[in-house]
Amino acid sequence: MAKQKQLKEKIKSITTFSEKNPHPLLCVTGDGTVVYANPSGKALLQDWHCDIGQFVPDYLRQLVMSTFQTRVIQRNIETKYGNQIFSFTIVPATNISYVNLYGVDITEHKRAEESLKYRIHFEMTVANISRRFTILKDFDDAITQSLADIGQLSKASRAYLFLFRDDGKIMDNTHEWCSEGVSSEIHHLQNLPTARFPWLMKSFQHMNIIQIPDVGKMPEEACAEKEEFERENIKSMLLLAIRIERELAGFIGFDNVVSPDTWRVEDINLLSITAEIVGNAIARKRIEDSLRMSESEHRLLLENIPMRIFYKDKNSVYIACNQNFARDLCMKPEEIIGKIDYDLFPKELANQCRANDREVIESGKRMDVEERYFKDGQEFIIHTIKVPIKNENGTIIGILGSSIDITEKVHLEREAVRSRHLVLLGELAAGVAHEINNPITGVINCAQILLNKSREGSMEKDLAGRIIKEGDRVATIVSKLLSFARPEEKKNIASVHEILYDTLILMRKQLEEDCIQMKLDIPKDLPEVFANSQKIQQVFMNIISNAGYALNQKYPGGHENKILEILGEKTAINRHSYVKVTFCDHGTGIPAEIKDKIINPFFTTKPHGKGTGLGLNISYKIITDHHGKLTIDSVEGEYTRVCITLPAKDYHESAIISEHIV
Ligand SMILES: Nc1ncnc2c1ncn2[C@@H]1O[C@H](COP(=O)(O)OP(=O)(O)OP(=O)(O)O)[C@@H](O)[C@H]1O
Ligand SMILES: [Mg+2]
Structure with missing residues (x-):
């Protein structure tokens, strides 16, 4: 129970x-x-x-x-x-x-779950958009992709971006995404005067979000907009303002071409965030574009000025430089970055640069320096201005330098000084020579009488002989010096080829005795010159004799390298034709420290009695008088190359003078 x-x-x-x-x-x-x-x-x-x-x-x-x-x-x-x-x-x-x-x-539960899923999806899309603009590669692509993402997410028919320009007077549909089967409108929506859409523009003045649930029911004052939207078959739409520093820069829009509809508040809020992200990205892009523009303007300036510009940090490490600076070093600007002066210049110059940098950094003051260095036996003179660079706190963080190669300028200045100096010396020497000429003839004549009268083997005869010998030497120097004073001799049309061969006939015997091989390349058809053949021959003789001496010094006997090369060629300077003769020997060469002096009168390295030191000086004057140019290039122990350039006969005399060829 x-x-x-x-x-x-x-x-x-x-x-x-x-x-x-x-x-x-x-x-x-x-x-x-x-x-x-x-x-x-x-x-x-x-x-x-x-x-x-x-x-x-x-x-x-x-x-x-x-x-x-x-x-x-x-x-x-x-x-x-x-x-x-x-x-x-x-x-x-x-x-x-x-x-x-x-x-x-489980209706409520399911709806909550779906809404959560949707929200997560939405937030992921927003995060993706945001990431896309952070690691921006292609701005246009990022905008189009983002429009596609939010368009698909919000189930829109079209998603697009409009940007204003010309002080907000014109707007363009710059980017667009359309869902499948929906027509594109972007091509019809370019260059639109904003005045055509007064209702829209007025609404944007005080609203960031414009929702039009039913285009058909738009107010009377929006008739222009309504007409356009209906043309595009839009049933409902959502427009979100893009503001940059509070100024309306454009808007993002979403169209629904299927049926009138409203957007949920939470969707609108999330879509507003995407509009904000896009707005920020546009703002950043505009700043970057203008920076890039100003950077490219500066770069253009930097690349087109002849100066070499560089920027070093406070440890004298190169941070940037212009093309000209890099080109001098046969490098690219990016290869210079990270290097120091010791990687780029000879040690001596690098030391000098380093010391100057330190002084600029320590003193905080601008510095003007002339840096000199030799490269491949050639002298380079660089004028550099170094300025300290300070950060916003006034701390020195680097050095900005600009330099210019003034080698040619300095050489021209030196040349001008030297030629003034030579003219003065020449005049002086000629004056002195003139004064000495008569007495020395007297001395030699008297000594000759003494010689004739003195007994064979006597001391008097020996002394008289010596007086005559030394007197002759003085007479030779005097006659050379007098060539300065002599009025310019007559010039005729002459062939350099002939002058050179005549010279060689005179010198051949001596050259053969010294076992010097000649390598000649003097074309017969070289243009003729307007010259005094004897004077030019004198120049050639002196240069060949200098080369012979240098070769004998280096190779006292015979040697396979005991060669003197003579090359004749036609050349052009400023479209005028010239004849250039180059004498190249591989003898002793000229030490860099005396290179500047060898043209000076009486400068010789030959032992007493062997040379007067007037050869090059006189040659220089002769070539200058012929409106030509004499240059000497040499590396000690390696070679000496003497170039003589003479204007061809058809060169008009007045043009020669005006162009200062020497
Ligand atoms: N080809 C050369 N190789 C090496 N050194 C040279 C050469 N040519 C000239 N020199 C140098 O230049 C100096 C001056 O030359 P320059 O012709 O003026 O006088 P010189 O030859 O010494 O004397 P002179 O010409 O009166 O005999 C020479 O002493 C020599 O040191
Ligand atoms: Mg000489």
């Missing part, structure tokens, strides 16, 4: 649980006939248009008939409250052919 009572109690409590349960509970037979439903279950049966004793809907019946284990299904059911989502747990009852169906209304 007690057991029966206990069982009754249990059944009662189960029944109470079922009846009071807010979720639908159904008990159906194995063929899908409903045998029991709690009140919520009954409500569901009503929505299914069935009752106890009838079949559950077909899809459920199929499931019931094929369910042998507990399983859970989800189903959308149209109820009197609208579309609801139910989760059904189907539990086959053991040993009897009943199946229990436990339903739970």
Whole structure:
């Protein structure tokens, strides 16, 4: 009895649980006939248009008939409250052919889940857009991609960007994304005067978000806009302002061409964030563009001034330089970066640069320096201005330098000084020579009388002989010096080829004796020159004799390198033709420190009695008088190259003078 009572109690409590349960509970037979439903279950049966004793809907019946284990299904059911989502747990009852169906209304839960998913998706899209603009590679591509992302996400038909220009007077549709099957409008929306859309512009003055749920119902004052939107077949739209420093710079728009619709507030908020990101990116791009523009203007300036510009940090490490600076070093500007002076210049110059840099950094003052160095035996003179560079706190962070090669300028100045000096010396020497000429003739004559009268083998005869010898030497020097004073001798049309061969005939014997090989390349058809042949011959003789002496010094006997090369060629300077004769010997060469002096009168390295030191000086004067040029290039121990350039005969004399060829 007690057991029966206990069982009754249990059944009662189960029944109470079922009846009071807010979720639908159904008990159906194995063929899908409903045998029991709690009140919520009954409500569901009503929505299914069935009752106890009838079949559950077909899809459920199929499931019931094929369910042998507990399983859970989800189903959308149209109820009197609208579309609801139910989760059904189907539990086959053991040993009897009943199946229990436990339903739970999960509509809210599902909606919350979907909204969360959507939001996560939305936020990921925003994050992607933001990242895209942070690691910006192609700005236009980033905008188009971002429009596609947000367009797809917000299920828009079109997403686009408009930017204003010309002080907001004109707007252009710069970027556009269209969903499949939706026509593109970008080409019709260029160069639009903003005055055509007064309602839109007025709205943007005080609103950042313009939502048009139904284009057909736009107000009267928006008739211009309405007409345009309808032309584009737009049913509803959302426009988000892009402001840069509070100024309206453009807007992002989303069209719906399917039906009038509204955007959810949370979507609008998220879309506004994307508009802000795009706005910031546009602002940054504009700043970058203008910086790039000003940078390229500066670069253009830097690359086109003849100066060499460089920038070093405070440790004298190169940070930047212009093309001219790099070109001098046969490098590219980017190869200079990170280098120090010791990597680029000879040690002596690098030391000098380093010391100057230190002084600029320590004193904080600008410095003007002339740096000299020799490279491949050639002298280079560079004028450099170094300025300290300070940061905003006034701390020196580097040095800006600009330098210019003044080698040629200095050489020209030196040349001018020297030629003035030579003219003065020449005049002086000629004056002195004139004064000496008569007395020395007297001295030699007197000594000759003494010589004739003195006894053979006597001391008098020996002394008289010496006086005559030394007197002759003085007479030779005097006659050479007098050539300065002599009025310019007559010039005729002459062939350099002939002058040179005549000279060689005179000198051949001596050259052969000295075992000097001659390598000649003097074309017969060299242009003729207007010259005094004897004077030019004198020049050639002196140069050949200097070369011979230098070769003999280096190779006292014969040697395979004991060669004197003479090359004649036609050349042009400023479109005028010249004849250039180059004498090159591989003798002793000229030490760099005396190179400047060798043209000076009486400068000689030959032992006493062997040379007067007038040869080059006179040659220089002769060539100058012929409006030509004499240059000497030499590396000690290696070679000496003497170049003589004479204007060809057709060169007009006045042109020669005006162009200062020497
Ligand atoms: N080809 C050369 N190789 C090496 N040194 C040279 C050469 N030509 C000239 N020199 C140097 O220039 C100096 C001056 O030359 P220059 O012709 O004026 O006088 P010189 O030859 O010494 O004397 P002179 O010409 O009166 O015999 C020479 O003493 C020599 O040191
Ligand atoms: Mg000489």
